[in-house]
Amino acid sequence: MSKNISRRAFLKGGLAAAGTLAATRLPAKASQSPMEPLATLIDISKCIGCEACVLACSEVNQQKYPDPIKPFPKMIPKKVPVADWSNKQDVTDRLTPYNWLFIQHAEVEHQDETYELTIPRRCMHCSNPPCVKLCPFGAADQLDNGIARIDTDICLGGAKCKSVCPWKIPERQTGVGIYLDLLPALAGNGVMYKCDRCYDRLAQGELPACIEECPEDVQTIGPRKDIISQAHQLADEIDGYIYGEMENGGTNTIYVSPVPFEKINQAIEKGKGKPHMKPVADTMADANNLAAAMIIAPIAGLAAAAGKIYKMTQKDQS
Amino acid sequence: MKSPLVRILYIISTSILVITGFGQMPIYKRYYISSLPGLGWLADFYITHWLHYLSAAVLMGLVSYALVIYIFGYRRFQKPSISGFIRGLILAALTVTGVLLVINNLPGSVFSQGAIIFLDLAHMALAMVFIVAGIVAILQKSPWIVERFDR
Numbered sequence: 001m002s003k004n005i006s007r008r009a010f011l012k013g014g015l016a017a018a019g020t021l022a023a024t025r026l027p028a029k030a031s032q033s034p035m036e037p038l039a040t041l042i043d044i045s046k047c048i049g050c051e052a053c054v055l056a057c058s059e060v061n062q063q064k065y066p067d068p069i070k071p072f073p074k075m076i077p078k079k080v081p082v083a084d085w086s087n088k089q090d091v092t093d094r095l096t097p098y099n100w101l102f103i104q105h106a107e108v109e110h111q112d113e114t115y116e117l118t119i120p121r122r123c124m125h126c127s128n129p130p131c132v133k134l135c136p137f138g139a140a141d142q143l144d145n146g147i148a149r150i151d152t153d154i155c156l157g158g159a160k161c162k163s164v165c166p167w168k169i170p171e172r173q174t175g176v177g178i179y180l181d182l183l184p185a186l187a188g189n190g191v192m193y194k195c196d197r198c199y200d201r202l203a204q205g206e207l208p209a210c211i212e213e214c215p216e217d218v219q220t221i222g223p224r225k226d227i228i229s230q231a232h233q234l235a236d237e238i239d240g241y242i243y244g245e246m247e248n249g250g251t252n253t254i255y256v257s258p259v260p261f262e263k264i265n266q267a268i269e270k271g272k273g274k275p276h277m278k279p280v281a282d283t284m285a286d287a288n289n290l291a292a293a294m295i296i297a298p299i300a301g302l303a304a305a306a307g308k309i310y311k312m313t314q315k316d317q318s
Numbered sequence: 319m320k321s322p323l324v325r326i327l328y329i330i331s332t333s334i335l336v337i338t339g340f341g342q343m344p345i346y347k348r349y350y351i352s353s354l355p356g357l358g359w360l361a362d363f364y365i366t367h368w369l370h371y372l373s374a375a376v377l378m379g380l381v382s383y384a385l386v387i388y389i390f391g392y393r394r395f396q397k398p399s400i401s402g403f404i405r406g407l408i409l410a411a412l413t414v415t416g417v418l419l420v421i422n423n424l425p426g427s428v429f430s431q432g433a434i435i436f437l438d439l440a441h442m443a444l445a446m447v448f449i450v451a452g453i454v455a456i457l458q459k460s461p462w463i464v465e466r467f468d469r
Contacts, residue, residue, distance in 0.1 A: 135438075163344070
């Protein structure tokens, strides 16, 4: 039996059976104890692009969406751009502060076949998320279950998380957040928003809304190592391809596709709010490799000093 | 203890640490400083992050070198000035908070969000105090160490 749980399995077995499964695999205790990160498997070949996930995400997370105060504070310098999506809340063809999941379309020719693919896109929830690690104010957090989450009560909207995200996922809304109570003209610019993989629902043993509402069981959630092996099994079965396992040093969102992701990346519309699907090197690796130098440097300093002291001693004796 | 090389490396590494440290906040782009010719790199968080680590490693090497030389070579004749003692303490606290943040950036979540916020803010505040203490020391021409007159 698969160790992971999809919407159909969850509903089919009834709450009791699902609860048994959930007790071991669903993150009922996600926020209470260290655990194996949860990952999602997205089987692209199953997605029909119905946007049920997009709608479910919007309904469930409605109360988390920004409610900006207008007019926005004047910025110094004046040309600092503001981001306002409050009058475009119904946009669903890209990521916005009011739309954390959207469907990308790709028409791909592969091995003499034409594939019409629809791909749910949202935060990848990286294993070592630069948005979390590099936020200068600790406004983003990685939960024990691997979710990368922006704390909207702390975020100042500087958008560093977006700059360092390989997919540029977080989106800013100006006129909301703690910066309004500080120095709004000089620092901060709103709050950044992105998928939090329904961390609050997971904490209560529920599935993320996008997974629960999908009529095609496109997504499966479970411990990362199980999801990885399931993804490889599926890829072997369909002679398919995997995205997200190695990208940015590993993510908790694993796509399996019947066509190469290079072709998907060429076919999808990319740009603001529309992330690419190209290979991504580990963005944190360069600095983290340098961390070793921080251990070596003091030792080198000690060795150089020891040599100098020895020379001084020799000089004193002679 | 007077070593021109140590002094130059100290000035270079602390200057880079200050510049790249501020660069960890999204301010250079916001204030269009990175739009100035030759300063575009200031808006690249990965470059400033990497340079911050590199400079920190150099500074840690220098500090350990200077400490050993002082303790085993000059402590009998010299002692830290008040300014040097205060700056030394701030530098030690900066090093501790910085090393903890480096550990946090490694894969795996080690610290709670509250601890990370504390470390971020403490590191930032300590850097500010260190800059002020450095400026005061320059203005007052206060050295790190002074001669012992009680020996």
